[in-house]
Amino acid sequence: MADDFTAKHGEATRAIHGGQEPDPYIGAVSTPIYQTASFAFDSVEQAVARAAHLEEGYSYSRVGNPTTDALEHKLALLEEAEACVVFGSGMGAISALFLGLCRTGEHVVCADSIYGATHGLLTGPLAKWGLSATFVDAREPGNVARAIRPDTRLVYLESPSNPTLRLVDFEAVAQVAHDRGVLVAADNTFATSVNQLPLRVGVDLVLYSATKYISGHGDTLGGAVLGGAELIRRVRQAEILHGATLSPMNAFLLLRGAQTLPLRVRAHNAHALAVARWLEGHPAVGQVIYPGLERHPQHALARHQMRGFGGVVSFDMGSEARAEQYIDALRLCTIAASLGDVKTLVLQPARMSHRFMPPQARADAGITPGLVRLAVGLEDVEDIIADLEQALARVE
Ligand SMILES: Cc1ncc(COP(=O)(O)O)c(C=O)c1O
Structure with missing residues (x-):
């Protein structure tokens, strides 16, 4: 995603122009809200080709929509990520991360200083589905290293953390996790891409409650996961099936917020x-x-x-x-x-x-x-x- 012309510009330019070309049909400067559930096909053959990804284009807004696509493009440019998938809320994003990348019987290592609902998701519904979690003080990378087991799939971090503003050394933790073949995900809601770029120092996936600084105006919920194309493909697949979809209207509000x-x-x-x-x-x-x-x-x-x-x-x-x-x-x-x-x-x-x-x-x-x-x-x-x-x- 980050390969178009805006990728070469500074962050303010990427924030303003990224993903938002004037509308090709009538030249609308502000990205239209494609407030539609589905998109008409010319023929059954075309519908089948779109579902099989043999032809580019839209089919159904839970799977893809031009307004939400524009937001994904902009956020990827800001985070210097290959790909992005957006959600109806931050918790939708966090749920899809675990559903898309982990399976029953696996294990995650999680920082003990995190948003309360993330803790609740891991100790409640996900524990019930058979994903176990060990919570550690991730300020010390050695604690993460010691908690990694053969069945560990993911290390989950938040830095600065909510609400005690504890930090995790991303580079050091990514090194200990990658040495054992484990992925690292970090919630970047508090810092945003403006203050730090975890993907640059070895983190594999970045998460957001876009409800916060990306919106900036307290008028919508939203979430995002960013990272490499293959990982994001798997997280998107989880989103399409469990349905924490961002609405086109809320994507529009987040596009407006993200510009500043x-x-x-x-x-x-x-x-x-x-x-x-x-x-x-x-x-x-x-x-x-x-x-x-x-x-x-x-x-x-x-x-x-x-x-x-x-x-x-x-x-x-x-x-x-x-x-x-x-x-x-x-x-x-x-x-x-x-x-x-x-x-x-x-x-x-x-x-x-x-x-x-x-x-x-x-x-x-x-x-x-x-x-x-x-x-x-x-x-x-x-x-x-x-x-x-x-x-x-x-x-x-
Ligand atoms: C750090 C952090 N991550 C995730 C979330 C969840 O986001 P949402 O409320 O948009 O679902 C929050 C919400 O406060 C948060 O503070």
């Missing part, structure tokens, strides 16, 4: 760093977690592996009650279960995004009851900090 991804993510990076530094200096705030802070224990790795440190800052208010009181006192920041929006969003992970994780798994991931996750938005940063400050004054 580089601009927005660089602004999120700057705002989050300013907020993290301000929080760090405040005596009423406990530990502040942000990979861009010099005191983050993996700051050296962050500098080596990332070009920017993302838009999420987490910090500890000391207890569950204080965290709740603090979040409730915020006025500009919105209490909501997402991140990556232009609006600053805030939540209490232990009671919201990660509430279904068993308490020990939450503790292993470093999620304390008093933790607050702040997804810093694009409002004037002085206004965000003023809101954080007024709320602190109201916490006992």
Whole structure:
């Protein structure tokens, strides 16, 4: 996919032009929403040829659609990936990854610091289907190496992780996994392609909740998996059969959002760093977690592996009650279960995004009851900090 003329351009140009030629029929500059379930054939013979991939063209929107294709093309160019497949949500993407690449009786090694529903998918439905998982602290590549077994198929990572912003050394983990013939997949939702390109350093597959920074405006769900053509062919096959399809309308919204991804993510990076530094200096705030802070224990790795440190800052208010009181006192920041929006969003992970994780798994991931996750938005940063400050004054 990444072989057309836009592949040679900078990331802003790829974000704007990638996958989006003017419409060939009437010249529409904005990619049309091909809001159709099916595509008419000239003959039965043509229908059969399309189903057998003997003729190019569309047949049915669960299998392919021009608007979703444009998005796949754009995301592949941004991630420098050979191929991309998009989904109706991030969890749709993650489910299709496991369904497409693993089978009953196999095993995955998974970072213990990950999004709560990913943990729930592995320990719930996928465990029931006979895929077993070992969760390890993947900050130490040796822990991944020790957990790999002869039946291990995949190592699954998230870096920076949700919500404790732990990092994984992609290059080191890819090396230990590849030495044993095991694939590596990484959820790049928090960093995005603007801040890091895991495929460049040996990761085989990258995943997204496109609901977050790729959309950027909090108006649609979406997901994506990117990587080599053959792996993506297998993940796409799983999608076609289990049906977590992205609608053309939502593909259009994601295409619009993705055009400003580089601009927005660089602004999120700057705002989050300013907020993290301000929080760090405040005596009423406990530990502040942000990979861009010099005191983050993996700051050296962050500098080596990332070009920017993302838009999420987490910090500890000391207890569950204080965290709740603090979040409730915020006025500009919105209490909501997402991140990556232009609006600053805030939540209490232990009671919201990660509430279904068993308490020990939450503790292993470093999620304390008093933790607050702040997804810093694009409002004037002085206004965000003023809101954080007024709320602190109201916490006992
Ligand atoms: C890191 C990460 N991955 C995956 C997901 C799941 O994505 P979605 O909510 O779009 O299904 C989320 C959702 O918050 C997430 O934070």
